[in-house]
Amino acid sequence: xxxxxxxxxxxxxxxxxxxxxxxxxxxxxxxxxxxxxxxxxxxxxxxxxxxxxxxxxxxxxxxxxxxxxxxxxxxxxxxxxxxxxxxxxxxxxxxxxxxxxxxxxxxxxxxxxxxxxxxxxxxxxxxxxxxxxxxxxxxxxxxxxxxxxxxxxxxxxxxxxxxxxxxxxxxxxxxxxxxxxxxxxxxxxxxxxxxxxxxxxxxxxxxxxxxxxxxxxxxxxxxxxxxxxxxxxxxxxxxxxxxxxxxxxxxxxxxxxxxxxxxxxxxxxxxxxxxxxxxxxxxxxxxxxxxxxxxxxxxxxxxxxxxxxxxxxxxxxxxxxxxxxxxxxxxxxxxxxxxxxxxxxxxxxxxxxxxxxxxxxxxxxxxxx
Numbered sequence: 435x436x437x438x439x440x441x442x443x444x445x446x447x448x449x450x451x452x453x454x455x456x457x458x459x460x461x462x463x464x465x466x467x468x469x470x471x472x473x474x475x476x477x478x479x480x481x482x483x484x485x486x487x488x489x490x491x492x493x494x495x496x497x498x499x500x501x502x503x504x505x506x507x508x509x510x511x512x513x514x515x516x517x518x519x520x521x522x523x524x525x526x527x528x529x530x531x532x533x534x535x536x537x538x539x540x541x542x543x544x545x546x547x548x549x550x551x552x553x554x555x556x557x558x559x560x561x562x563x564x565x566x567x568x569x570x571x572x573x574x575x576x577x578x579x580x581x582x583x584x585x586x587x588x589x590x591x592x593x594x595x596x597x598x599x600x601x602x603x604x605x606x607x608x609x610x611x612x613x614x615x616x617x618x619x620x621x622x623x624x625x626x627x628x629x630x631x632x633x634x635x636x637x638x639x640x641x642x643x644x645x646x647x648x649x650x651x652x653x654x655x656x657x658x659x660x661x662x663x664x665x666x667x668x669x670x671x672x673x674x675x676x677x678x679x680x681x682x683x684x685x686x687x688x689x690x691x692x693x694x695x696x697x698x699x700x701x702x703x704x705x706x707x708x709x710x711x712x713x714x715x716x717x718x719x720x721x722x723x724x725x726x727x728x729x730x731x732x733x734x735x736x737x738x739x740x741x742x743x744x745x746x747x748x749x750x751x752x753x754x755x756x757x758x759x760x761x762x763x764x765x766x767x768x769x770x771x772x773x774x775x776x777x778x779x780x781x782x783x784x785x786x787x788x789x790x791x792x793x794x795x796x797x798x799x800x801x802x803x
Contacts, residue, residue, distance in 0.1 A: 436799055438529030439466055442538050443477040445516040449490045449501075450481070452661065452684065454717050456494075458600060459534075463499045465601075465792035473499035476524060480506050513537045530799065540564060543573040550799060552576045555713050556585045565589035574799065578715035579736050585713075596798045599740060601791040602720035602783060607691060609726035609780070615695040626766055629697035631658040631690060632718050634665050637711070639703030639732065642755060644673045646703070649759040653766070655679045656697070658690055694725050698772075699765055702731040705752050711736065723783035728775040730761045740786075746779040 441463055443449075449456050459475070467473045479486040486503045510516040517537035524531075531542050531549040539551040540563055553575055567573060568590030575595040577583040583597045613623050621627075634640050640657065647655045660666030660683045673679045682693070694700075700722040704711050711734055719740060722729050731737050733749035741747040748765065751757040765772050 436471065436530050436796070438472040438474070439532050440524065440527055440529050441466075441473060441475045442520055442524070442531060442533040442535065443475070444533075444535045444538075445478065445510050445513055447477060447534075448480045449477055450483075450486075450493055455534075458717060460490075460494045460497060461601070461603060461788045462792065462795075464496065465788035466795065467498040468789060469792045469796055471796065472529070474502055474529075475499055476502045476504065476520070478506050478510065479503040482506060517541050536561065536564060539573065540567075543567055543570060546570075546572055548572045550574045550576060550795075552578075553582060553586070554578055554715075555710065556582060561586075561589060568592075568594075576795065576798065577713075579713050580739055581736055582713040596794075598791055598794045598798070599786060600715040600717055600720060601786045601788045602717065602724045604724055604784065604787050606687075607694075607721050607724040609724070610692075610695040612695060612698075615692060619692070619696060621696055626653045627656055627697050628653060628699045628701050628762060629656045629658070629694060630701050630703070631694070631721075632716070634660045634662065634669055635709075637705050637708030639705050639708075639752070640669055641672065642703045642705060642752075642758065643701065644669070644676070644679065645755040646758045646762070647673070647676050647679045649755060650762060651676075651678055653678060653762065656682065656693065658682045658685060658693065660684055691725075694721075694727075697725075697727050699762060700725070700727050700729045701758070701762075702729065702737070703750075703752070703758060704732040704734065715740075720783060720786045723779040723786070726776045726780040728765050728772045729779055730758065730765070740782075741779070744775075746775060746782055748775065 443459060447455055463473050463475050482505050483489060487501050490501060491497045514537050517535060518541065520538055521541035525547060531547055533539060534552050534554060536551065536557055539549055542549045544567060549572065573594065575586055575591055576598050577586065578599055580597050583595055586595050616623055630643055632638060643655060655678060666683060670681055714736055729747045730750055731741060731747050732752035743749045748761045750761045
């Protein structure tokens with residue numbers, strides 16, 4: 435039974451950022467700590483801040499584990515050099531190594547250190563080397579989707595690999611009464627609102643959403659997100675003739691959760707061009723599920739691993755504005771359908787708490803190959 439985990443972040447991870455990977459890492463470490471494991475997070479202090487640890491605590495509200503910051507060095511721009519540095523500095527530390535870095539996995543794994551690689555994608559350069567060590571019992575791989583798992587199985591990883599999807603903080607993402615929340619935010623009760631929250635990058639389907647809004651002028655579309663101000667302004671300009679599209683930019687999580695409670699429908703209009711669509715397990719999906727509203731999602735295999743068509747979601751053809759429009763209209767005109775989808779997704783979300791994910795991780799680590 436393991437007692438200590440040293441979680442090593444990737445070189446680009448910044449715990450003071452608003453990106454989902456920072457939330458995912460902190461949530462994972464907190465949940466592992468709650469399970470009785472001593473957890474140390476080794477991460478880069480990108481801004482070389484003197485009070486980095488205090489800032490991380492303020493940013494993420496509740497940080498239970500230890501943090502060992504490393505000052506950023508110019509040669510960290512190369513993942514391989516960063517991993518080499520980490521290897522020499524921390525190889526002899528006690529406990530198992532846990533990381534999302536394939537290069538860190540290679541350095542520690544080759545020389546026999548027990549390591550768990552949590553993979554969120556399939557990078558051919560690193561996995562070319564990793565496949566030569568697929569029989570080593572000290573390397574275990576966690577993938578966030580089955581599709582990604584089969585990629586690793588095809589290069590030799592069989593008994594030492596497991597799919598463990600991402601999760602949601604069920605104590606934070608709590609559904610509230612829609613009408614009461616609208617009254618609180620001074621939003622008309624009779625408005626029909628479709629809500630999107632997330633990145634505005636190409637492939638996430640925001641331009642598809644604009645086209646859907648053109649089709650459904652009697653329905654309001656609320657769009658949250660946009661760290662890239664240039665991209666946000668470009669999309670706003672594309673939608674400037676539409677009176678039913680509202681952009682809120684990036685807002686604090688607590689405020690976003692409040693706004694999520696005013697929605698009639700959540701939408702995930704990902705496109706084939708999305709950079710993560712082959713393997714993703716987006717936090718946003720589980721957050722949507724826990725908020726007890728119907729979800730319409732693009733029909734991709736990775737979403738079908740979590741959602742069931744006509745049971746916990748309605749799938750739409752990713753390249754069809756009309757299909758999305760029809761599914762929105764269908765839900766808004768059928769309360770029984772809306773309630774059924776919402777309830778089933780909400781019930782399923784209970785399987786995806788961070789605590790249950792941590793238990794799955796520890797169970798897998800403690801398994802004998």
